[in-house]
Amino acid sequence: MKVFWKTILVFIGAVIILSAAAFLLPEKVHVERTATIDAPARIVFNQVNDLHCWGKWATWNQIDPEMKVEYINGGVGQESGYHWNNANQQVGNGKLYITRSLPYDSIVVSMDFMKGGLATGYFLFKEDSGKTAVIWAFDTHLGNNPLARWMGLMFDKMMGPDFEKGLANLNTLSKSIIGEQRPVVEIVSLPEVVYAGMKKTVKWENIGAEMGMMYSKISGFLQKNGISVTDMPFTIYHSMSEGEMEIECGLPVNTGFDSTPEITYSKRVAGKYVFGIHVGNYETLEATHTVVQEWITRHGFSVTGGPVEVYLTDPGTEPDPGKWVTNIYYPL
Template sequence: MKKLKNFLIGLLIVALALVIVAFFLPRQVHVERSGTIEAPPKVVFNQVNNLHTWEKWAVWNQIDPEMKVEFENTGVGEGAAYTWESENSNVGSGRLTITASEPYDSIATEMDFMEKGTSSGYFLFEEVGKGTKVTWGFDIDLGNNPADRWMGLMFDSMLGKDFEKGIENLGVVSETIVQEGRPIVEIVTVPEFNYVSMRSNIQFENTSTQMGVMYGKLSNFIDNNDLMMTDTPYAIYHKIDGTMIDLECGIPVEYKTETNGDIISGIMPAKKYATADHFGSHETLGETHQFIQNWIVENGFELVGSPMEKYLTDPQKEPDVSKWVTAIYYPVR
């Protein structure tokens, strides 16, 4: 009996010692890992900025294929979030939110583990040669719980491995996109702008010729009225019916002005778009259009208007079609 009593007293002393020591252990835990990916910052950034793609590279998202995920605020960019629920004890339930998003530079996140508390994280993207250095960081306040303080000693070794594997997976995803030449679709808001434009129903086979005629008339109008072009020309495909296209060609200008005849002047309101750049000949623009259309559906957006193309390369100044760049925009919500 005396031995049992001494044993219990010993256990109590050890337990008390562990509690006391725990208050001297770090309350704040920081975990950080870095890696280099052979892909541009724009490509890598967008695989993190779009929460729909996390299942392709984040380690925790791959542990339980049956995990239930619901996206909030479209799941893309600042303010986007997703909640997850899993019966796997290593995954559990929680909510991840993108609290800040600076294109191609950094992303900040917050993870709510429900009764287990919250943590903050971040991703930094730095261009290194033709690749990107990615830094993934994590910070958590363990509070005053002695058990959590002791667990905190293992966070770096446990989470560090997951971060390293996650960056490795992110590299595979990003580098594959580059190798396959897939477009990068982003969500942007184009601010309102003044414009002059012309709109006409034309035969599909005459598109290039008619666009040249309309842009020529618009350029002459701008010159004759001392207007200043403020951005590259654009075209809006209002409707395609068989071989006929309801096409509007426009040029952004510094202010709205009086017009006559076929030329219109107005203000294009600010809109949210799903956008991607097309590289190469205009003859293959349809492939990038289709890619964006599929992306809109797959990521839960709704199309709310007609597509617009902005011609970032002047064919008269750059004869090499492989160097042509066309930005394609689809209005969404």
């Protein structure tokens, strides 16, 4: 009996000592891994900023393909997030929100693991010579729970390998986007643009010739009135039907003017736009539009106007159509 009580006392003493020692352990946990991704920052950043992409690279999101996910605010960019539910104890239930998103520079996320507590994660991106250094980090407070304090000593060994694998997956994904020349779609904020514009309903087969004539008339009007062009030409597609479409060709200008029956002084509104880059001949623009449109549908957004094409390359100075760059915008 004395041996029994002596064992109990030793056990109780050990618990007291370990509990007291726990308060000498760090109250905060920090896990961090770094990797160089063989892709520009714009590509890498958007695979993290778009929460729909996490299942392609984040190891936790790949544990159980049956995990139920509900996206918040489209699941892309600042103030978006997702809730997850899963019977698998490795996944459990929780919430993740992007609390800060600075394009191509950094992303901060807050995580609520419900019974598992709260945590903050962040990603830092720095591009150099077409490659991107990425830092992925995780911070949490363990509070005054002695067991949690002792568990905190193992966080780096438990989570570090998942971070390393996730960054390796992110590298593979980003390189595949480059290799397959897939357009990267994102949301951007654009300022107001004042422009001289001309609208016309044209037949599909004549659009190239009609646009050339419209830009020529706008340029002639601006030169005659001493008005300067401040940016690249663009086209707004106001409506489309079988066989024809209503388009508006525009040139950004440095000042206002009185509209004529043919040339109007207009403004392209400031706001958020879904944005994609098309590289190649104008004849293949439709394929990039399709990618952007499918992205909009998948994220649950609604457009508020016709798409805009901004032509960054002058075919007169760049004869190779494969190098022509066109920005595509859909207003939200």
